[in-house]
Amino acid sequence: MAAEICLSTESNFMNNNVLMRYLDAVKWFGLRKFFWIIRLQIIELKELLINSGLLYPSYQQSLMKRSMSRALIELYNGDDGHQVNHTQFFLGFGLIHYAFVRNLKPENILVIGSRKGYIPATLARACKDNRKGHIDFVDAGYGQDEPSKHWSGIGFWKKENIKKHFSRIGVQHYITTHVMRSAVYAKKFPKKRYQYIYIDGDHSYRGVKDDWRLFWPKLDRGGFISFHDVVARGYLDKGLFGVWRLWKEIDKKHAIIFPFPKESGLGIIQKI
Ligand SMILES: C[S@@+](CC[C@H](N)C(=O)[O-])C[C@H]1O[C@@H](n2cnc3c(N)ncnc32)[C@H](O)[C@@H]1O
DSSP states (O other): OHHHHHHHHHHHHHHHHHHHHHHHHHHHHHHHHHHHHHHHHHHHHHHHHHHTTSOOOHHHHOSSOHHHHHHHHHHHTOOGGGTOBTTTTBOTHHHHHHHHHHHHOOSEEEEEOOSSSHHHHHHHHHHHHHTOOEEEEEEOOOOTTSTTTOTTOOSHHHHSOHHHHHHTTTOGGGEEEEESOHHHHHHHOTTOOEEEEEEOSOOSHHHHHHHHHHHGGGEEEEEEEEEEOSSOOSEETTEEOOHHHHHHHSOOTTEEEEOOSTTSOEEEEEOO
16 A cells, blocks of 8 residues: 555656646747747847838947937037038047047047047047046137138137036046147147147148147157048138148058048058
């Protein structure tokens, strides 16, 4: 009798075990199928939304989050001359500068000229993301009342609270603004050296050539100097573009040019 009880308990136990294994298999099969159906539908829906232009995943546009890209363009006046896209918040040339600084990890960066800070703010953001580096931003603060000097400047730097302006994206500690002409700045800080320089100030041939003469010697070996508007021609108000002429003259053995958009362009040279 005792043996019979023992046997039936054992077979009950075995039956239960088989049943559980069977249920487990069904459960997992069901869940897995459910998972794949949902996954496929999400992928199809996402593709549909992307193709119809309703969804722009941030990784498709920028190395930065969409909200940061948007802030850079809208608060700091990213424009078509930098190949910016105002609906997708694509950073255009800003993305090139950002990527250079993220990779180079420079200690010191110099920026000459900006209307409302698009490239200086983007570079300061790159320093913040690197947790390293500092921008010296120099702008004379010319406005539309000086038609041969402003180069689309709006006198912003003379009027605004600059620290507050850059604090809007939390980069105020990564940038120092010097409201003065680039030649005055070079005289004031003769010993400063840089690993990345961006020139976008005086766009006349003489003006940009002066900046080249002043700041190329301050660039460390291996560093990069970049010029905006290397293909821009004609007049901007009373200023005649001359960056293209300087670009033609200088040794470009170690240069890269983005000759578009045709009313601006970006040129970059490495110091070997
Ligand atoms: C407005 S930027 C050109 C636009 C620029 N592509 C941008 O993204 O904002 C030109 C700036 O250079 C400044 N500037 C012109 N000549 C300068 C000089 N010699 N030294 C320093 N800044 C200068 C002007 O004050 C102006 O703000």
